[in-house]
Structure formats: C-alpha cells, structure tokens
Amino acid sequence: MTKLDPHASPSESILVVDDESSLRKLVARKLKRFGYNVIEAEDAPDAESTWAGCSSNVELLLTDLRMPNGKNGFELARELQKKRPNLKVVFMTGYSDDLLAKAHDFVEDVDYVCKPFGMDGLVDVIRQRLDSDGNRTVL
Numbered sequence: 333m334t335k336l337d338p339h340a341s342p343s344e345s346i347l348v349v350d351d352e353s354s355l356r357k358l359v360a361r362k363l364k365r366f367g368y369n370v371i372e373a374e375d376a377p378d379a380e381s382t383w384a385g386c387s388s389n390v391e392l393l394l395t396d397l398r399m400p401n402g403k404n405g406f407e408l409a410r411e412l413q414k415k416r417p418n419l420k421v422v423f424m425t426g427y428s429d430d431l432l433a434k435a436h437d438f439v440e441d442v443d444y445v446c447k448p449f450g451m452d453g454l455v456d457v458i459r460q461r462l463d464s465d466g467n468r469t470v471l
Contacts, residue, residue: 344368344462346371347371347383347393348372348395349378350424356374359394362451362454363455368458369389371390383415392420392422393412393419398425422454425447
C-alpha cells in the first residue's frame with residue numbers, strides 16, 4: 333500500500349497533460365494516492381480549455397513533451413507561464429538530450445527525467461518542484 337505524502341496538501345493541484353490515456357490515468361491515480369488534486373487533459377488545446385476554468389488552483393503543470401493537435405509541451409508550458417509566472421512545470425518525455433538542449437528556446441533552467449520513469453521517482457520530482465522557491469522547469 334502506498335503511503336500518503338505528509339507534505340501533500342489538498343490545496344496542491346496538478347494539471348496532468350498526456351495524450352497517452354493509460355499513462356495519464358496511471359499518473360493521476362498515483363498522484364491522488366499521495367493527496368494531490370489532479371486535473372487531466374489529453375493535449376494542449378484540452379489543457380488550455382481546462383486551464384481557463386481552474387488556473388487559480390493549479391500549482392504545477394505535468395505535461396508530456398510531444399503531443400498531437402497543435403502545441404507541444406514546451407509551447408504549452410510557455411503559454412501557461414505567461415498567464416501565471418509562478419506555475420511550476422515538470423515535463424515527461426522519452427526524447428534524447430539533443431532535442432532537450434533546444435528546450436532553452438522555450439523555457440529556462442531545464443532539467444529532465446525520461447520515460448520510462450518510476451512512479452515513486454516522479455512523485456519525488458514533483459514534491460521537490462512544489463517545495464522549490466523558483467519556477468525552474470524540470471524535464
């Protein structure tokens with residue numbers, strides 16, 4: 333049985349964006365077990381529509397890098413951070429370092445973990461990002 337994170341608070345909401353439904357639901361289920369409020373979206377247009385109704389509550393964007401239907405994860409993060417500069421971001425990706433090096437064109441201070449990742453490791457990265465002072469983007 334998964335322990336609840338003693339630092340998680342019902343006020344901490346995460347917008348999870350991934351077009352791969354099974355992964356998105358698995359991640360959402362794990363985060364909910366740790367006490368986070370989770371809002372799901374399948375791509376950037378869905379995320380932007382969802383954002384319009386809940387942006388004041390979302391503290392962290394957890395998004396896939398490559399998505400169909402328009403914007404990729406970098407572009408989505410940049411758009412949402414324009415609207416809310418203190419939004420924390422974690423990218424989920426299976427891409428190589430070469431592509432990620434180009435991330436600086438979209439967001440600053442990019443670090444990353446790649447798919448496949450362990451759920452406990454992902455939860456740790458999210459917790460660290462939420463506890464950080466800045467809005468440094470993690471990949």
